[in-house]
Amino acid sequence: MTSPESRLAELGLTLPEAAAPVANYVPFVQSGNLVHVSGQVSKGxxxxxAGRVGTDLTLDEAKAAARVCALNLIAQLKAACGGDLSKVKRIVRLGGYVNxxxxxxxxxxxxxxxxDLMVEVFGEAGRHARSAIGCAVLPLNAAVEVDAVVEVE
Structure with missing residues (x-):
């Protein structure tokens, strides 16, 4: 398996800067070998x-928004791993929330x-357990928010 950074380059993707929190929380917490990444919204x-899926956004637009959330998660993971995504051993769980x-x-x-992006970037280590939940509204009226639990070295 090529490195996650190489896979991102092959996919033509550039990670954004890891976003600073907008309220009273931290972007990630490491406990033992697990990193819990706070929810990342669909801000590219x-x-x-932004908007409500099924009213303001189509399924395809919402799926693209979820991909943006995943890129933001990977940026937070990179920060959590001191800049080295090869320290990611397994994406354990994603929680997905859809406005x-x-x-x-x-x-x-x-x-x-x-x-899909987690598997594209991390291969078999990107396969994970997950929840997918519809919500009445998300922070900032974001279309999608995704959080994660990740095993690291």
């Missing part, structure tokens, strides 16, 4: 991907945008 280089219209039921397909 072009700004916040969804009550009639929108394709929540798992939205969060596949994040799950």
């Amino acid at each position: 280089r072009d700004g916040l991907i 969804a219209d009550p009639a929108f039921t394709d929540i798992p397909q939205v969060i596949n945008g994040a799950s």
